[in-house]
Every structure is written in C-alpha cells, then in structure tokens.
Amino acid sequence: MAEPWFEQSIAVGLVRLAALQLPGTPPDAQTAAACRAVWVDALWYGRVWIEAVDTARLETAFRLLSGRVTRWPAPAQLLEVLPMREPMQALPKSVRSDEARAQAMVSISELMLKLKAGA
Template sequence: MERSNDLAWLKKAISKGLMGMVVLHLDGGPSAETVTKTAGVWFHIIKSWPIDWDEALDKPRLSLAFTALASNARRWPCPAELRPLLPMRKYPQNALPEPDYPPEQAAENLRTIKRMIKEAITK
C-alpha cells in the first residue's frame, strides 16, 4: 500500500511549516525556485520516520514543532532538527457512557448500606 496517498495531510503540514520558515529569510534557506523541491525532500524524510502518522494526533504536534523550530532557528534547519521538537501525542479522552442503573436498585442499595452501618454501630 502506498502510504503517500494516506499522508496528503502530512505533506500539506510540512509545506505550511516550511513556508513559515521561508518568510524568515534564514541563512542557508532554499531559493524561491527550489522551495517546492525542498518541501518534497522534507516530506520524504519525515514520512520515513518510524511514526505511524495520524492526522488527528500528529498535525497539531507538527504545527507546534515547526513553531518551536522557527522560534529558535538562526540558519535554515534540516529535518533532524524538527524531530526532537515534536511534543508527545495527546490522546482524546473518551467519556464513559452514563451507567444503566435503575433508580430503584440505587435506592435499595442505599437502604442496605444504611442498615449495615446501623448494625455495625449497635454491635
């Protein structure tokens, strides 16, 4: 299976991150003629990392990593400088469904607990 089709979002995220870096005019940056090819090389390298890329989990991480990279860059970076800046994944917390517990059963349980406490105190 060709993963690049599944990773169109990754290519766009990398391009967006690099475009933000291009406007900084960092030393060693690509020329206007080669910036598209540069993005292609970054995509090729980043998609080869041993990460099972997931758009929902990784797109925000890439955005944060590119922001951190641009914030500290004095020269045009290489893809290896981006990787340690990727924050940990934040997994969504699914809410538990409401318990299917009849009110009559809850009332009965409460009576049982009260009875048990009363018996424990009177012994």
C-alpha cells in the first residue's frame, strides 16, 4: 500500500492533467478516483520511493508530461519523463592511519588462526 504523501503527489498531478481536458480524461469523479487508484498502484508497486527526494521529482514529471501529451496518458508515460535522482554523496574516506590499518589486519589474522585451530 502506497504512503499518503505518494498518493497525494499522484492525485495533485492527475488534477493538473485533468484541467487540460485532453481526450481520454476521466469523465466524472468516480472514474477519476478509480483512475487515481490505478495510477498509484501501478507506480508504487515494485519501486522504492523516498518522500524527501521523490516528491519534487513527481511534480516535475507531471509538469513535463502535461506539456507534452495530447491525450490522457498512462502511468508508463510519467515514468518516461521522471527525472533521475541526484547521485548520493560518497562516504568520507577512512581516517585510519596506515598503522591502525596494519594493526587491524594483524587482529584479523590472529582471529583467523584461532578459528582454524578450533575447527
């Protein structure tokens, strides 16, 4: 089941598209609600969405989509224009000294010897 923020993002985007009154737009509130449920399910299933990152991406995708389509779109068309996530920052380099790394290797070697002796 999708998280509320995701459902809200999809609902707002679909209202934006509905305002265009494109051919194929859901004709009434009941059909629009069913359409929204299908969109949420189709887009949520099998993907990882992160509110802090993806809310803006979804908003941008709906904006791009509404400027390109001439008929009511399918969820797959939203995915085609969904911007890529910004790359995550790399972890900082280790601050261990060469001496500390060497000591860690000695400790690992000693542990391996103890494990072999106990086997």
